[in-house]
Amino acid sequence: MNPHVHPGPDTALFDLSGQVALVTGASRGLGQHFARALALAGADLILTSRRTDNLAPFVAEIESLGRRAHPVALDVRDQASILSMAEQVHAAFPQIHILVNNAGCNVRKPALDVTWDDWNLVLDTNLRSTFFVAQAIARGMVQHRYGRIINIGSVTSVFGYAGLAPYGASRGGVRQLTMSLADDWGPHGITVNCLAPGWFRTAQNQVLYENQAWVDYLVDRIPVKRPGDVHDLDGAIVFLASESSRYITGQTLLVDGGISTGAMRATVSHPSKGSNS
Ligand SMILES: NC(=O)c1ccc[n+]([C@@H]2O[C@H](COP(=O)([O-])OP(=O)(O)OC[C@H]3O[C@@H](n4cnc5c(N)ncnc54)[C@H](OP(=O)(O)O)[C@@H]3O)[C@@H](O)[C@H]2O)c1
Structure with a gap:
Protein backbone atom coordinates (compact mmCIF):
# COMPACT_ATOMS: atom_id res chain seq x y z
CA MET A 1 0.00 0.00 0.00
CA ASN A 2 1.21 3.51 -0.82
CA PRO A 3 2.18 4.94 2.63
CA HIS A 4 1.17 8.47 1.45
CA VAL A 5 -2.44 7.48 0.73
CA HIS A 6 -4.55 7.55 3.89
CA PRO A 7 -6.71 4.41 4.05
CA GLY A 8 -9.76 6.45 5.11
CA PRO A 9 -11.92 6.00 8.18
CA ASP A 10 -12.12 2.57 9.71
CA THR A 11 -15.82 1.69 9.55
CA ALA A 12 -15.25 -0.88 12.33
CA LEU A 13 -15.05 2.15 14.61
CA PHE A 14 -18.86 2.39 14.32
CA ASP A 15 -19.57 -1.35 14.62
CA LEU A 16 -21.45 -2.33 17.78
CA SER A 17 -21.52 -6.09 17.14
CA GLY A 18 -21.26 -8.10 20.34
CA GLN A 19 -22.18 -5.11 22.51
CA VAL A 20 -25.24 -4.68 24.72
CA ALA A 21 -27.09 -1.36 24.87
CA LEU A 22 -29.72 -0.41 27.44
CA VAL A 23 -32.21 2.23 26.26
CA THR A 24 -34.72 3.71 28.71
CA GLY A 25 -38.09 4.92 27.44
CA ALA A 26 -37.95 2.62 24.41
CA SER A 27 -41.70 2.10 24.01
CA ARG A 28 -42.08 4.89 21.44
CA GLY A 29 -40.62 8.08 19.99
CA LEU A 30 -36.94 8.93 20.05
CA ALA A 43 -25.91 -4.09 19.28
CA ASP A 44 -28.18 -6.35 21.30
CA LEU A 45 -30.71 -4.39 23.32
CA ILE A 46 -32.22 -4.06 26.76
CA LEU A 47 -35.41 -2.04 26.35
CA THR A 48 -37.31 -0.40 29.18
CA SER A 49 -40.75 1.09 29.64
CA ARG A 50 -43.08 1.32 32.63
CA ARG A 51 -45.09 -1.54 31.05
CA THR A 52 -43.35 -4.33 29.19
CA ASP A 53 -46.48 -5.03 27.10
CA ASN A 54 -45.79 -1.61 25.48
CA LEU A 55 -42.49 -3.05 24.25
CA ALA A 56 -43.77 -6.31 22.71
CA PRO A 57 -44.12 -5.17 19.04
CA PHE A 58 -40.75 -3.45 19.14
CA VAL A 59 -39.05 -6.50 20.67
CA ALA A 60 -40.38 -8.54 17.73
CA GLU A 61 -39.06 -5.96 15.25
CA ILE A 62 -35.57 -5.98 16.76
CA GLU A 63 -35.47 -9.79 16.90
CA SER A 64 -36.39 -9.86 13.19
CA LEU A 65 -33.12 -7.95 12.60
CA GLY A 66 -31.25 -10.86 14.20
CA ARG A 67 -30.50 -9.03 17.45
CA ARG A 68 -31.52 -9.87 21.00
CA ALA A 69 -34.10 -7.59 22.62
CA SER A 81 -37.76 0.06 40.28
CA ILE A 82 -34.31 1.34 39.21
CA LEU A 83 -32.53 -1.00 41.63
CA SER A 84 -34.66 -3.97 40.58
CA MET A 85 -34.04 -3.24 36.88
CA ALA A 86 -30.28 -3.03 37.48
CA GLU A 87 -30.27 -6.32 39.36
CA GLN A 88 -32.23 -8.06 36.59
CA VAL A 89 -30.07 -6.79 33.73
CA HIS A 90 -26.79 -7.46 35.48
CA ALA A 91 -27.99 -11.02 36.11
CA ALA A 92 -29.10 -11.50 32.50
CA PHE A 93 -26.09 -9.92 30.73
CA PRO A 94 -22.45 -10.30 31.73
CA GLN A 95 -21.66 -6.81 30.45
CA ILE A 96 -23.64 -3.71 29.48
CA HIS A 97 -21.55 -1.54 27.18
CA ILE A 98 -23.93 1.31 26.35
CA LEU A 99 -26.59 3.17 28.33
CA VAL A 100 -28.96 5.66 26.70
CA ASN A 101 -30.80 7.68 29.37
CA ASN A 102 -33.77 8.68 27.21
CA ALA A 103 -36.96 8.33 29.31
CA GLY A 104 -38.46 11.76 29.85
CA CYS A 105 -41.53 13.91 30.04
CA ASN A 106 -42.57 17.53 29.71
CA VAL A 107 -45.13 19.90 31.18
CA ARG A 108 -45.65 22.97 28.98
CA LYS A 109 -47.07 25.89 30.98
CA PRO A 110 -46.41 29.58 31.64
CA ALA A 111 -44.05 29.73 34.62
CA LEU A 112 -46.71 31.36 36.82
CA ASP A 113 -48.96 28.30 36.39
CA VAL A 114 -46.35 25.63 37.20
CA THR A 115 -47.29 23.66 40.31
CA TRP A 116 -45.12 21.90 42.88
CA ASP A 117 -46.23 18.57 41.42
CA ASP A 118 -45.45 19.66 37.83
CA TRP A 119 -41.94 20.60 38.93
CA ASN A 120 -41.36 17.30 40.73
CA LEU A 121 -42.74 15.24 37.85
CA VAL A 122 -40.43 16.81 35.28
CA LEU A 123 -37.30 17.07 37.42
CA ASP A 124 -37.65 13.55 38.82
CA THR A 125 -38.37 11.97 35.43
CA ASN A 126 -35.70 13.81 33.46
CA LEU A 127 -32.87 14.68 35.87
CA ARG A 128 -32.96 12.58 39.05
CA SER A 129 -33.55 9.46 36.97
CA THR A 130 -30.63 10.21 34.67
CA PHE A 131 -28.29 10.21 37.66
CA PHE A 132 -29.64 7.15 39.44
CA VAL A 133 -30.04 4.97 36.33
CA ALA A 134 -26.50 5.93 35.29
CA GLN A 135 -25.19 5.15 38.78
CA ALA A 136 -26.91 1.73 38.83
CA ILE A 137 -25.54 0.73 35.42
CA ALA A 138 -22.11 2.33 35.85
CA ARG A 139 -21.38 -0.04 38.77
CA GLY A 140 -21.06 -2.87 36.22
CA MET A 141 -19.24 -0.67 33.69
CA VAL A 142 -16.62 0.23 36.31
CA GLN A 143 -15.92 -3.48 36.90
CA HIS A 144 -15.40 -3.99 33.14
CA ARG A 145 -13.48 -0.72 32.79
CA TYR A 146 -15.64 0.19 29.77
CA GLY A 147 -18.83 2.12 29.16
CA ARG A 148 -20.57 4.61 26.91
CA ILE A 149 -23.27 6.63 28.67
CA ILE A 150 -25.41 8.92 26.54
CA ASN A 151 -27.76 11.24 28.37
CA ILE A 152 -30.51 12.74 26.25
CA GLY A 153 -30.65 16.51 26.63
CA SER A 154 -32.32 19.09 24.42
CA VAL A 155 -31.79 22.52 22.95
CA THR A 156 -33.27 23.61 26.29
CA SER A 157 -30.04 22.28 27.85
CA VAL A 158 -28.43 25.44 26.50
CA PHE A 159 -31.30 27.85 25.73
CA GLY A 160 -34.21 29.28 27.68
CA TYR A 161 -37.71 28.92 26.26
CA ALA A 162 -40.88 30.48 27.68
CA GLY A 163 -43.35 27.82 28.80
CA LEU A 164 -40.60 25.26 29.48
CA ALA A 165 -39.15 26.34 32.85
CA PRO A 166 -39.10 22.94 34.63
CA TYR A 167 -38.17 21.13 31.43
CA GLY A 168 -35.33 23.55 30.67
CA ALA A 169 -34.07 23.30 34.25
CA SER A 170 -34.07 19.49 33.98
CA ARG A 171 -32.27 19.52 30.62
CA GLY A 172 -29.73 22.11 31.74
CA GLY A 173 -29.14 19.86 34.74
CA VAL A 174 -28.60 16.85 32.46
CA ARG A 175 -25.92 18.76 30.59
CA GLN A 176 -24.16 19.72 33.82
CA LEU A 177 -24.52 16.21 35.25
CA THR A 178 -22.95 14.83 32.09
CA MET A 179 -19.81 16.88 32.70
CA SER A 180 -19.57 15.85 36.36
CA LEU A 181 -20.05 12.14 35.62
CA ALA A 182 -17.54 12.31 32.76
CA ASP A 183 -14.94 13.62 35.20
CA ASP A 184 -15.92 11.09 37.88
CA TRP A 185 -15.96 7.99 35.70
CA GLY A 186 -13.39 8.83 33.00
CA PRO A 187 -10.64 7.05 34.97
CA HIS A 188 -12.80 3.89 34.85
CA GLY A 189 -12.95 3.80 31.05
CA ILE A 190 -16.44 5.26 30.84
CA THR A 191 -17.34 8.17 28.59
CA VAL A 192 -20.43 10.23 29.39
CA ASN A 193 -21.91 12.55 26.78
CA CYS A 194 -25.17 14.39 26.23
CA LEU A 195 -27.02 14.11 22.92
CA ALA A 196 -29.25 17.15 22.62
CA PRO A 197 -31.93 16.91 19.90
CA GLY A 198 -33.61 19.99 18.50
CA TRP A 199 -37.29 19.80 17.55
CA PHE A 200 -38.49 16.33 16.47
CA LEU A 218 -40.20 26.96 13.95
CA VAL A 219 -38.96 26.31 10.41
CA ASP A 220 -38.20 30.00 9.95
CA ARG A 221 -35.85 29.83 12.95
CA ILE A 222 -34.05 26.65 11.85
CA PRO A 223 -31.12 27.39 9.52
CA VAL A 224 -31.58 24.15 7.49
CA LYS A 225 -35.29 25.06 7.06
CA ARG A 226 -37.03 21.95 8.29
CA PRO A 227 -37.91 20.28 11.60
CA GLY A 228 -35.85 17.25 12.59
CA ASP A 229 -36.49 13.81 11.09
CA VAL A 230 -35.70 11.04 13.58
CA HIS A 231 -33.15 9.60 11.13
CA ASP A 232 -31.15 12.81 11.55
CA LEU A 233 -30.18 11.41 14.99
CA ASP A 234 -28.81 8.06 13.76
CA GLY A 235 -25.24 9.16 13.14
CA ALA A 236 -24.92 10.96 16.47
CA ILE A 237 -26.25 8.12 18.63
CA VAL A 238 -24.06 5.49 16.94
CA PHE A 239 -21.05 7.82 17.07
CA LEU A 240 -21.42 8.48 20.80
CA ALA A 241 -22.09 4.78 21.50
CA SER A 242 -19.12 3.47 19.58
CA GLU A 243 -15.34 3.29 19.60
CA SER A 244 -15.26 6.27 17.23
CA SER A 245 -15.98 8.71 20.08
CA ARG A 246 -13.47 7.19 22.53
CA TYR A 247 -11.66 10.49 23.27
CA ILE A 248 -14.83 12.56 23.65
CA THR A 249 -16.44 12.85 27.06
CA GLY A 250 -18.45 15.38 29.02
CA GLN A 251 -19.70 16.99 25.81
CA THR A 252 -23.14 18.05 24.63
CA LEU A 253 -23.76 17.35 20.96
CA LEU A 254 -26.65 19.39 19.57
CA VAL A 255 -28.47 17.81 16.62
CA ASP A 256 -30.86 20.61 15.84
CA GLY A 257 -30.52 21.84 12.25
CA GLY A 258 -28.63 24.79 13.67
CA ILE A 259 -31.43 26.35 15.74
CA SER A 260 -28.97 26.79 18.61
CA THR A 261 -26.81 29.08 16.46
CA GLY A 262 -29.01 32.04 17.34
CA ALA A 263 -32.38 32.83 18.80
CA MET A 264 -33.18 35.68 16.41
CA ARG A 265 -31.99 37.38 13.23
CA ALA A 266 -30.43 40.81 13.05
CA THR A 267 -32.46 41.69 9.93
CA VAL A 268 -35.90 40.75 8.65
CA SER A 269 -34.50 39.96 5.17
CA HIS A 270 -31.87 37.28 4.52
CA PRO A 271 -29.11 37.78 7.11
CA SER A 272 -26.34 37.73 4.45
CA LYS A 273 -27.89 40.86 2.87
CA GLY A 274 -26.58 43.13 5.58
CA SER A 275 -26.97 43.64 9.27
CA ASN A 276 -27.26 46.69 11.44
CA SER A 277 -26.22 44.94 14.65
N1 LIG B 1 -39.20 15.01 20.69
C1 LIG B 1 -38.29 15.98 20.74
O1 LIG B 1 -38.26 16.90 19.89
C2 LIG B 1 -37.26 15.98 21.84
C3 LIG B 1 -36.24 16.94 21.77
C4 LIG B 1 -35.27 16.94 22.74
C5 LIG B 1 -35.29 16.01 23.75
N2 LIG B 1 -36.29 15.09 23.81
C6 LIG B 1 -36.24 14.12 24.90
O2 LIG B 1 -36.03 12.85 24.32
C7 LIG B 1 -36.68 11.85 25.11
C8 LIG B 1 -37.68 11.09 24.26
O3 LIG B 1 -38.62 12.04 23.77
P1 LIG B 1 -39.89 11.63 22.93
O4 LIG B 1 -40.29 12.85 22.20
O5 LIG B 1 -39.65 10.35 22.21
O6 LIG B 1 -40.96 11.41 24.11
P2 LIG B 1 -42.22 10.43 24.23
O7 LIG B 1 -42.72 10.05 22.89
O8 LIG B 1 -43.16 11.09 25.17
O9 LIG B 1 -41.59 9.12 24.93
C9 LIG B 1 -41.15 9.21 26.26
C10 LIG B 1 -40.61 7.86 26.70
O10 LIG B 1 -40.21 8.00 28.07
C11 LIG B 1 -40.81 6.96 28.82
N3 LIG B 1 -41.16 7.43 30.17
C12 LIG B 1 -41.83 8.55 30.52
N4 LIG B 1 -41.96 8.62 31.87
C13 LIG B 1 -41.34 7.51 32.37
C14 LIG B 1 -41.13 7.00 33.67
N5 LIG B 1 -41.59 7.64 34.78
N6 LIG B 1 -40.45 5.84 33.81
C15 LIG B 1 -39.99 5.20 32.73
N7 LIG B 1 -40.15 5.60 31.45
C16 LIG B 1 -40.82 6.76 31.29
C17 LIG B 1 -42.06 6.54 28.05
O11 LIG B 1 -42.28 5.16 28.31
P3 LIG B 1 -43.62 4.52 28.93
O12 LIG B 1 -44.70 5.59 28.87
O13 LIG B 1 -43.90 3.36 28.04
O14 LIG B 1 -43.22 4.14 30.31
C18 LIG B 1 -41.62 6.75 26.60
O15 LIG B 1 -41.01 5.60 26.09
C19 LIG B 1 -37.35 12.59 26.26
O16 LIG B 1 -36.50 12.56 27.38
C20 LIG B 1 -37.50 14.00 25.72
O17 LIG B 1 -37.60 14.95 26.72
C21 LIG B 1 -37.28 15.06 22.87
Whole structure:
Protein backbone atom coordinates (compact mmCIF):
# COMPACT_ATOMS: atom_id res chain seq x y z
CA MET A 1 0.00 0.00 0.00
CA ASN A 2 1.21 3.51 -0.82
CA PRO A 3 2.18 4.94 2.63
CA HIS A 4 1.17 8.47 1.45
CA VAL A 5 -2.44 7.48 0.73
CA HIS A 6 -4.55 7.55 3.89
CA PRO A 7 -6.71 4.41 4.05
CA GLY A 8 -9.76 6.45 5.11
CA PRO A 9 -11.92 6.00 8.18
CA ASP A 10 -12.12 2.57 9.71
CA THR A 11 -15.82 1.69 9.55
CA ALA A 12 -15.25 -0.88 12.33
CA LEU A 13 -15.05 2.15 14.61
CA PHE A 14 -18.86 2.39 14.32
CA ASP A 15 -19.57 -1.35 14.62
CA LEU A 16 -21.45 -2.33 17.78
CA SER A 17 -21.52 -6.09 17.14
CA GLY A 18 -21.26 -8.10 20.34
CA GLN A 19 -22.18 -5.11 22.51
CA VAL A 20 -25.24 -4.68 24.72
CA ALA A 21 -27.09 -1.36 24.87
CA LEU A 22 -29.72 -0.41 27.44
CA VAL A 23 -32.21 2.23 26.26
CA THR A 24 -34.72 3.71 28.71
CA GLY A 25 -38.09 4.92 27.44
CA ALA A 26 -37.95 2.62 24.41
CA SER A 27 -41.70 2.10 24.01
CA ARG A 28 -42.08 4.89 21.44
CA GLY A 29 -40.62 8.08 19.99
CA LEU A 30 -36.94 8.93 20.05
CA GLY A 31 -36.04 6.13 22.49
CA GLN A 32 -37.35 3.52 20.09
CA HIS A 33 -35.51 5.19 17.26
CA PHE A 34 -32.20 5.33 19.18
CA ALA A 35 -32.59 1.63 20.02
CA ARG A 36 -33.26 0.72 16.37
CA ALA A 37 -30.18 2.67 15.20
CA LEU A 38 -27.98 0.89 17.76
CA ALA A 39 -29.39 -2.52 16.73
CA LEU A 40 -28.73 -1.77 13.05
CA ALA A 41 -25.12 -0.99 14.05
CA GLY A 42 -24.94 -4.48 15.62
CA ALA A 43 -25.91 -4.09 19.28
CA ASP A 44 -28.18 -6.35 21.30
CA LEU A 45 -30.71 -4.39 23.32
CA ILE A 46 -32.22 -4.06 26.76
CA LEU A 47 -35.41 -2.04 26.35
CA THR A 48 -37.31 -0.40 29.18
CA SER A 49 -40.75 1.09 29.64
CA ARG A 50 -43.08 1.32 32.63
CA ARG A 51 -45.09 -1.54 31.05
CA THR A 52 -43.35 -4.33 29.19
CA ASP A 53 -46.48 -5.03 27.10
CA ASN A 54 -45.79 -1.61 25.48
CA LEU A 55 -42.49 -3.05 24.25
CA ALA A 56 -43.77 -6.31 22.71
CA PRO A 57 -44.12 -5.17 19.04
CA PHE A 58 -40.75 -3.45 19.14
CA VAL A 59 -39.05 -6.50 20.67
CA ALA A 60 -40.38 -8.54 17.73
CA GLU A 61 -39.06 -5.96 15.25
CA ILE A 62 -35.57 -5.98 16.76
CA GLU A 63 -35.47 -9.79 16.90
CA SER A 64 -36.39 -9.86 13.19
CA LEU A 65 -33.12 -7.95 12.60
CA GLY A 66 -31.25 -10.86 14.20
CA ARG A 67 -30.50 -9.03 17.45
CA ARG A 68 -31.52 -9.87 21.00
CA ALA A 69 -34.10 -7.59 22.62
CA HIS A 70 -34.70 -7.97 26.34
CA PRO A 71 -37.70 -6.03 27.76
CA VAL A 72 -37.57 -4.83 31.36
CA ALA A 73 -40.15 -2.83 33.34
CA LEU A 74 -38.75 0.41 34.72
CA ASP A 75 -40.35 3.46 36.26
CA VAL A 76 -37.48 5.93 36.38
CA ARG A 77 -39.20 7.96 39.13
CA ASP A 78 -39.12 4.99 41.49
CA GLN A 79 -35.86 4.13 43.28
CA ALA A 80 -36.90 0.51 43.95
CA SER A 81 -37.76 0.06 40.28
CA ILE A 82 -34.31 1.34 39.21
CA LEU A 83 -32.53 -1.00 41.63
CA SER A 84 -34.66 -3.97 40.58
CA MET A 85 -34.04 -3.24 36.88
CA ALA A 86 -30.28 -3.03 37.48
CA GLU A 87 -30.27 -6.32 39.36
CA GLN A 88 -32.23 -8.06 36.59
CA VAL A 89 -30.07 -6.79 33.73
CA HIS A 90 -26.79 -7.46 35.48
CA ALA A 91 -27.99 -11.02 36.11
CA ALA A 92 -29.10 -11.50 32.50
CA PHE A 93 -26.09 -9.92 30.73
CA PRO A 94 -22.45 -10.30 31.73
CA GLN A 95 -21.66 -6.81 30.45
CA ILE A 96 -23.64 -3.71 29.48
CA HIS A 97 -21.55 -1.54 27.18
CA ILE A 98 -23.93 1.31 26.35
CA LEU A 99 -26.59 3.17 28.33
CA VAL A 100 -28.96 5.66 26.70
CA ASN A 101 -30.80 7.68 29.37
CA ASN A 102 -33.77 8.68 27.21
CA ALA A 103 -36.96 8.33 29.31
CA GLY A 104 -38.46 11.76 29.85
CA CYS A 105 -41.53 13.91 30.04
CA ASN A 106 -42.57 17.53 29.71
CA VAL A 107 -45.13 19.90 31.18
CA ARG A 108 -45.65 22.97 28.98
CA LYS A 109 -47.07 25.89 30.98
CA PRO A 110 -46.41 29.58 31.64
CA ALA A 111 -44.05 29.73 34.62
CA LEU A 112 -46.71 31.36 36.82
CA ASP A 113 -48.96 28.30 36.39
CA VAL A 114 -46.35 25.63 37.20
CA THR A 115 -47.29 23.66 40.31
CA TRP A 116 -45.12 21.90 42.88
CA ASP A 117 -46.23 18.57 41.42
CA ASP A 118 -45.45 19.66 37.83
CA TRP A 119 -41.94 20.60 38.93
CA ASN A 120 -41.36 17.30 40.73
CA LEU A 121 -42.74 15.24 37.85
CA VAL A 122 -40.43 16.81 35.28
CA LEU A 123 -37.30 17.07 37.42
CA ASP A 124 -37.65 13.55 38.82
CA THR A 125 -38.37 11.97 35.43
CA ASN A 126 -35.70 13.81 33.46
CA LEU A 127 -32.87 14.68 35.87
CA ARG A 128 -32.96 12.58 39.05
CA SER A 129 -33.55 9.46 36.97
CA THR A 130 -30.63 10.21 34.67
CA PHE A 131 -28.29 10.21 37.66
CA PHE A 132 -29.64 7.15 39.44
CA VAL A 133 -30.04 4.97 36.33
CA ALA A 134 -26.50 5.93 35.29
CA GLN A 135 -25.19 5.15 38.78
CA ALA A 136 -26.91 1.73 38.83
CA ILE A 137 -25.54 0.73 35.42
CA ALA A 138 -22.11 2.33 35.85
CA ARG A 139 -21.38 -0.04 38.77
CA GLY A 140 -21.06 -2.87 36.22
CA MET A 141 -19.24 -0.67 33.69
CA VAL A 142 -16.62 0.23 36.31
CA GLN A 143 -15.92 -3.48 36.90
CA HIS A 144 -15.40 -3.99 33.14
CA ARG A 145 -13.48 -0.72 32.79
CA TYR A 146 -15.64 0.19 29.77
CA GLY A 147 -18.83 2.12 29.16
CA ARG A 148 -20.57 4.61 26.91
CA ILE A 149 -23.27 6.63 28.67
CA ILE A 150 -25.41 8.92 26.54
CA ASN A 151 -27.76 11.24 28.37
CA ILE A 152 -30.51 12.74 26.25
CA GLY A 153 -30.65 16.51 26.63
CA SER A 154 -32.32 19.09 24.42
CA VAL A 155 -31.79 22.52 22.95
CA THR A 156 -33.27 23.61 26.29
CA SER A 157 -30.04 22.28 27.85
CA VAL A 158 -28.43 25.44 26.50
CA PHE A 159 -31.30 27.85 25.73
CA GLY A 160 -34.21 29.28 27.68
CA TYR A 161 -37.71 28.92 26.26
CA ALA A 162 -40.88 30.48 27.68
CA GLY A 163 -43.35 27.82 28.80
CA LEU A 164 -40.60 25.26 29.48
CA ALA A 165 -39.15 26.34 32.85
CA PRO A 166 -39.10 22.94 34.63
CA TYR A 167 -38.17 21.13 31.43
CA GLY A 168 -35.33 23.55 30.67
CA ALA A 169 -34.07 23.30 34.25
CA SER A 170 -34.07 19.49 33.98
CA ARG A 171 -32.27 19.52 30.62
CA GLY A 172 -29.73 22.11 31.74
CA GLY A 173 -29.14 19.86 34.74
CA VAL A 174 -28.60 16.85 32.46
CA ARG A 175 -25.92 18.76 30.59
CA GLN A 176 -24.16 19.72 33.82
CA LEU A 177 -24.52 16.21 35.25
CA THR A 178 -22.95 14.83 32.09
CA MET A 179 -19.81 16.88 32.70
CA SER A 180 -19.57 15.85 36.36
CA LEU A 181 -20.05 12.14 35.62
CA ALA A 182 -17.54 12.31 32.76
CA ASP A 183 -14.94 13.62 35.20
CA ASP A 184 -15.92 11.09 37.88
CA TRP A 185 -15.96 7.99 35.70
CA GLY A 186 -13.39 8.83 33.00
CA PRO A 187 -10.64 7.05 34.97
CA HIS A 188 -12.80 3.89 34.85
CA GLY A 189 -12.95 3.80 31.05
CA ILE A 190 -16.44 5.26 30.84
CA THR A 191 -17.34 8.17 28.59
CA VAL A 192 -20.43 10.23 29.39
CA ASN A 193 -21.91 12.55 26.78
CA CYS A 194 -25.17 14.39 26.23
CA LEU A 195 -27.02 14.11 22.92
CA ALA A 196 -29.25 17.15 22.62
CA PRO A 197 -31.93 16.91 19.90
CA GLY A 198 -33.61 19.99 18.50
CA TRP A 199 -37.29 19.80 17.55
CA PHE A 200 -38.49 16.33 16.47
CA ARG A 201 -42.16 15.41 16.09
CA THR A 202 -43.19 12.71 18.60
CA ALA A 203 -46.10 11.99 20.95
CA GLN A 204 -44.53 14.34 23.49
CA ASN A 205 -44.94 17.43 21.29
CA GLN A 206 -47.62 16.29 18.80
CA VAL A 207 -49.93 19.11 19.85
CA LEU A 208 -47.42 21.75 18.71
CA TYR A 209 -47.08 20.26 15.22
CA GLU A 210 -50.86 20.40 14.75
CA ASN A 211 -50.55 24.20 14.68
CA GLN A 212 -49.28 25.18 11.20
CA ALA A 213 -48.50 28.74 12.31
CA TRP A 214 -46.18 27.33 14.98
CA VAL A 215 -44.53 24.96 12.47
CA ASP A 216 -43.91 27.89 10.08
CA TYR A 217 -42.42 29.90 12.96
CA LEU A 218 -40.20 26.96 13.95
CA VAL A 219 -38.96 26.31 10.41
CA ASP A 220 -38.20 30.00 9.95
CA ARG A 221 -35.85 29.83 12.95
CA ILE A 222 -34.05 26.65 11.85
CA PRO A 223 -31.12 27.39 9.52
CA VAL A 224 -31.58 24.15 7.49
CA LYS A 225 -35.29 25.06 7.06
CA ARG A 226 -37.03 21.95 8.29
CA PRO A 227 -37.91 20.28 11.60
CA GLY A 228 -35.85 17.25 12.59
CA ASP A 229 -36.49 13.81 11.09
CA VAL A 230 -35.70 11.04 13.58
CA HIS A 231 -33.15 9.60 11.13
CA ASP A 232 -31.15 12.81 11.55
CA LEU A 233 -30.18 11.41 14.99
CA ASP A 234 -28.81 8.06 13.76
CA GLY A 235 -25.24 9.16 13.14
CA ALA A 236 -24.92 10.96 16.47
CA ILE A 237 -26.25 8.12 18.63
CA VAL A 238 -24.06 5.49 16.94
CA PHE A 239 -21.05 7.82 17.07
CA LEU A 240 -21.42 8.48 20.80
CA ALA A 241 -22.09 4.78 21.50
CA SER A 242 -19.12 3.47 19.58
CA GLU A 243 -15.34 3.29 19.60
CA SER A 244 -15.26 6.27 17.23
CA SER A 245 -15.98 8.71 20.08
CA ARG A 246 -13.47 7.19 22.53
CA TYR A 247 -11.66 10.49 23.27
CA ILE A 248 -14.83 12.56 23.65
CA THR A 249 -16.44 12.85 27.06
CA GLY A 250 -18.45 15.38 29.02
CA GLN A 251 -19.70 16.99 25.81
CA THR A 252 -23.14 18.05 24.63
CA LEU A 253 -23.76 17.35 20.96
CA LEU A 254 -26.65 19.39 19.57
CA VAL A 255 -28.47 17.81 16.62
CA ASP A 256 -30.86 20.61 15.84
CA GLY A 257 -30.52 21.84 12.25
CA GLY A 258 -28.63 24.79 13.67
CA ILE A 259 -31.43 26.35 15.74
CA SER A 260 -28.97 26.79 18.61
CA THR A 261 -26.81 29.08 16.46
CA GLY A 262 -29.01 32.04 17.34
CA ALA A 263 -32.38 32.83 18.80
CA MET A 264 -33.18 35.68 16.41
CA ARG A 265 -31.99 37.38 13.23
CA ALA A 266 -30.43 40.81 13.05
CA THR A 267 -32.46 41.69 9.93
CA VAL A 268 -35.90 40.75 8.65
CA SER A 269 -34.50 39.96 5.17
CA HIS A 270 -31.87 37.28 4.52
CA PRO A 271 -29.11 37.78 7.11
CA SER A 272 -26.34 37.73 4.45
CA LYS A 273 -27.89 40.86 2.87
CA GLY A 274 -26.58 43.13 5.58
CA SER A 275 -26.97 43.64 9.27
CA ASN A 276 -27.26 46.69 11.44
CA SER A 277 -26.22 44.94 14.65
N1 LIG B 1 -39.20 15.01 20.69
C1 LIG B 1 -38.29 15.98 20.74
O1 LIG B 1 -38.26 16.90 19.89
C2 LIG B 1 -37.26 15.98 21.84
C3 LIG B 1 -36.24 16.94 21.77
C4 LIG B 1 -35.27 16.94 22.74
C5 LIG B 1 -35.29 16.01 23.75
N2 LIG B 1 -36.29 15.09 23.81
C6 LIG B 1 -36.24 14.12 24.90
O2 LIG B 1 -36.03 12.85 24.32
C7 LIG B 1 -36.68 11.85 25.11
C8 LIG B 1 -37.68 11.09 24.26
O3 LIG B 1 -38.62 12.04 23.77
P1 LIG B 1 -39.89 11.63 22.93
O4 LIG B 1 -40.29 12.85 22.20
O5 LIG B 1 -39.65 10.35 22.21
O6 LIG B 1 -40.96 11.41 24.11
P2 LIG B 1 -42.22 10.43 24.23
O7 LIG B 1 -42.72 10.05 22.89
O8 LIG B 1 -43.16 11.09 25.17
O9 LIG B 1 -41.59 9.12 24.93
C9 LIG B 1 -41.15 9.21 26.26
C10 LIG B 1 -40.61 7.86 26.70
O10 LIG B 1 -40.21 8.00 28.07
C11 LIG B 1 -40.81 6.96 28.82
N3 LIG B 1 -41.16 7.43 30.17
C12 LIG B 1 -41.83 8.55 30.52
N4 LIG B 1 -41.96 8.62 31.87
C13 LIG B 1 -41.34 7.51 32.37
C14 LIG B 1 -41.13 7.00 33.67
N5 LIG B 1 -41.59 7.64 34.78
N6 LIG B 1 -40.45 5.84 33.81
C15 LIG B 1 -39.99 5.20 32.73
N7 LIG B 1 -40.15 5.60 31.45
C16 LIG B 1 -40.82 6.76 31.29
C17 LIG B 1 -42.06 6.54 28.05
O11 LIG B 1 -42.28 5.16 28.31
P3 LIG B 1 -43.62 4.52 28.93
O12 LIG B 1 -44.70 5.59 28.87
O13 LIG B 1 -43.90 3.36 28.04
O14 LIG B 1 -43.22 4.14 30.31
C18 LIG B 1 -41.62 6.75 26.60
O15 LIG B 1 -41.01 5.60 26.09
C19 LIG B 1 -37.35 12.59 26.26
O16 LIG B 1 -36.50 12.56 27.38
C20 LIG B 1 -37.50 14.00 25.72
O17 LIG B 1 -37.60 14.95 26.72
C21 LIG B 1 -37.28 15.06 22.87
